[in-house]
Amino acid sequence: MYHKAHGIIETLAPLHVGASAGEETGNLNLIFRDQFTQTGIIPGSSIRGRLRADMRETKPDRVGFWYGKEAKENQPNSTSEGIIKFEYASLLWLPVFCPDRPVVRVTCPALLERYQRLRGRQPHNFKPYSYWGEIDSKLLFFNLGFLPLKEKRQELFDEFMPSSVTNRDRYLLLVVDDKEMPMIHDMGLYRQSRVQLEDHRKQSKDKGFFNVEALPEGTVLVFPIAMRNKFDNKPVDWQEYLKEQEIEKEKELYFGGLESVGFGRTQVTLASGDQNNDGGN
Amino acid sequence: MMAETKKKTIEEWQPYELDRHAEELVRKYRDKKNVLNESHKMRMTVAYGLERFWGEHLRLKPKPKPEDKYSEKEKIDFNKASYWQDVWNALGEIFEPTNIKIPGLNMTSTETKDIKAVVDDLWKMDISDRRIVLMVLTQLCDALVWWTQRYKIKENND
Numbered sequence: 493m494y495h496k497a498h499g500i501i502e503t504l505a506p507l508h509v510g511a512s513a514g515e516e517t518g519n520l521n522l523i524f525r526d527q528f529t530q531t532g533i534i535p536g537s538s539i540r541g542r543l544r545a546d547m548r549e550t551k552p553d554r555v556g557f558w559y560g561k562e563a564k565e566n567q568p569n570s571t572s573e574g575i576i577k578f579e580y581a582s583l584l585w586l587p588v589f590c591p592d593r594p595v596v597r598v599t600c601p602a603l604l605e606r607y608q609r610l611r612g613r614q615p616h617n618f619k620p621y622s623y624w625g626e627i628d629s630k631l632l633f634f635n636l637g638f639l640p641l642k643e644k645r646q647e648l649f650d651e652f653m654p655s656s657v658t659n660r661d662r663y664l665l666l667v668v669d670d671k672e673m674p675m676i677h678d679m680g681l682y683r684q685s686r687v688q689l690e691d692h693r694k695q696s697k698d699k700g701f702f703n704v705e706a707l708p709e710g711t712v713l714v715f716p717i718a719m720r721n722k723f724d725n726k727p728v729d730w731q732e733y734l735k736e737q738e739i740e741k742e743k744e745l746y747f748g749g750l751e752s753v754g755f756g757r758t759q760v761t762l763a764s765g766d767q768n769n770d771g772g773n
Numbered sequence: 774m775m776a777e778t779k780k781k782t783i784e785e786w787q788p789y790e791l792d793r794h795a796e797e798l799v800r801k802y803r804d805k806k807n808v809l810n811e812s813h814k815m816r817m818t819v820a821y822g823l824e825r826f827w828g829e830h831l832r833l834k835p836k837p838k839p840e841d842k843y844s845e846k847e848k849i850d851f852n853k854a855s856y857w858q859d860v861w862n863a864l865g866e867i868f869e870p871t872n873i874k875i876p877g878l879n880m881t882s883t884e885t886k887d888i889k890a891v892v893d894d895l896w897k898m899d900i901s902d903r904r905i906v907l908m909v910l911t912q913l914c915d916a917l918v919w920w921t922q923r924y925k926i927k928e929n930n931d
Contacts, residue, residue, distance in 0.1 A: 591908035592901040620785075631871060633905040635912055637788040638871065672786050 494577075494718040495730050497764045498610050500654045501534070501581055501713040501747075505757040506682040506706035509534050509748035521704045523681070526582060529602050530674035532681075532707045534581040534747055539715055542745055543578075547737055554736050575723055576733060581715035582606050585653070587663070587708055588680035590634055595663045595710070598680065600673040604652060610716040616651070618667045624648040625664035632666070636679055639668070656742060656761040657712055682708040686753075706748075706755060717762070730764055781870060789909055794863040795916035801859070803924045805852045810930055812921040815860060816914040823907055824895050827877055830857035834883060860917065864910055873902045 509524050509532070523532045544559045556562075560574030584607055585597040601618055608616055621642040630641050648667070653660045668676055688700030707713075720728055734740045742761040749755065802808040818826050833854035835847040843851060858880070865878040876894030880887065898906075 591904045628901075629872075631783060633908070635908060636791070637786055638783070639786045640783045668786070 493721060495721055495728075495764070496610075496612065497717040497719065497730065497762060499539070499581070499715050499717060500584075500656050500761045500763070501715070502657055502759045502761075503707055503709055503711045503713075503757075504744070504759055505709055506684075506755050507532075507534075507711065507748050507758065508704055508706040508750050508755050509538055521702055523705055523707065526580075529583075529600065529670060529677075531583045531586070531603065531677045532711075533583070534713060534715070536578040536580045536715070538747055539581060540574075540576075540578045542747060543576075543737060543739075546745070550738060551736055558733060558736070573720075575720045575728055577718045579610075579716045581713040583677075583707075583711065584714045585657075585665070585712040586677060586680050587710040588634065588676060590632065590664075592633065593664060596632065596634075597663050597665050597712075598668055598673075598676055599652075599666070600668050600670045602670045602673070604667070607652065607714050610714065616647075618645065618648065619643060620667055620669040620672070622648060622667045623665060627664065632664075634676070634679060636675075641666075654712065654714075654761070656759070658710070658759075680708060682706045704750065706750075734762065783870065787870065789867045789912070791867075791909075791913050791916045792920075794867065795913060795920050798856070798859055798863060799917060799920035799924050802852065802856050803926060804929065805849075806929050807849050807931060808852045808856050808929075809921045809925050811853050811856050812914070812917040815857070816911075816918050819907065819911045819914055823898075823903060823910070824892065826857075826910065827861060827891070827895065830854045830861070831883060831888070833857065837883070860913065864906065864913065867909060867913070868906065873906060875906065 508521070510521055524535060525531060526533045540559065544555060547555050547558065556572070558574065558576050561570060561572040564570040583599070583603050585599050587595045588598050590596045601620070604618060605615055608614065619642065621640055622645045623641050623643070624645055627641055631638050632641055648665050649661065653665065683703065683705050685701070685703050688697045689695060690697050719730055719733060722728060739760070739762055742759055745758055745760050746756045747758055799809065799812070814829075815826070818829060831854075833850045835843065835850050835854075840848075840851075861875070862878055865875040868875050874894075876898070877891035880891060882888075
């Protein structure tokens with residue numbers, strides 16, 4: 493029925509996909525979070541919107557075919573179902589500052605499980621404080637607390653660190669408890685205070701001050717893709733989609749807000765089915 | 774001030790409880806004259822490293838004598854020095870359950886030989902331990918500044 497694939501997103505700059513325009517939170521612009529792990533996500537609609545907009549530039553006559561036709565005024569039944577479907581991108585690895593390393597890539601069982609599921613693989617159970625990498629002490633110190641390192645697990649790197657990630661073997665990999673992830677995630681976010689100045693004076697405009705949070709550079713996210721195998725009783729080819737979307741290998745794409753001030757640049761890599769995007773072999 | 778905790782094995786994430794320490798310290802010195810402004814100086818001093826942070830209380834400490842013999846200024850300086858030392862001791866408490874030892878805890882002496890002993894221990898500290906301790910001290914000072922801005926009494930501070 494469906495051809496399954498998935499995408500890996502690596503952020504090359506801070507990434508801010510907002511949860512609100514800041515009305516509810518005063519001048520703090522929060523990122524969109526998954527309700528269970530409380531970690532940053534990119535909604536499927538943002539991913540689809542970005543790719544569709546790109547195709548509009550290069551192959552405008554094919555957009556309707558892949559992404560569905562839009563409704564036309566006064567024409568019932570003018571819409572059609574899209575062939576390509578995107579789900580939200582969830583966090584896989586979050587780089588967190590650690591005084592002595594200075595970076596540790598952190599994840600938790602719930603996030604690892606989603607990566608397994610979207611590749612159609614069996615659940616793989618990691619206990620909290622499993623790690624991969626070289627250590628010289630069994631305690632790991634962060635900004636706000638410390639934790640014990642327990643089991644060294646090679647497959648954390650072999651099977652869960654996508655091969656497309658830059659310097660994938662450079663930093664320690666660490667699994668923390670699902671219930672600790674929200675706090676450690678918030679400790680690792682990129683935060684900035686921004687101010688809008690008046691046009692002719694170097695003075696802050698009224699209401700022109702706000703704080704923004706973003707996923708830091710070097711964050712790795714994953715999202716599932718499904719493609720209908722048949723449309724109008726004709727088979728649909730995955731390779732053809734990749735060609736028309738011009739994303740045969742990898743592509744630099746921008747997501748979220750504040751693009752003009754250096755946010756949102758990412759590298760996206762697609763992998764088909766349970767095809768291994770996790771290298772190691 | 775040191776907690777009477779036994780060494781326990783660390784089984785899960787341990788918060789440093791920076792706000793608990795910071796709130797307690799700021800409250801302790803809240804009613805004393807001209808002491809809380811030191812919080813901001815502490816936050817600046819961490820940039821110069823652990824040794825200088827530790828050494829600062831010695832600059833402030835007046836010559837030892839009975840407390841009723843202190844002049845008004847000496848009293849203020851004495852309180853400032855105690856505040857710096859209490860912050861250092863809180864750092865000792867935070868690291869107590871770990872394998873990192875903070876030198877110079879609860880030191881009251883200003884004798885040269887005692888000072889030398891502490892400084893020797895500071896120089897001997899492992900470079901990675903120093904990085905970690907300095908990071909935590911920086912975060913603790915951030916918390917001290919936050920509580921200072923809430924608790925400060927205008928009349929007590931010039």
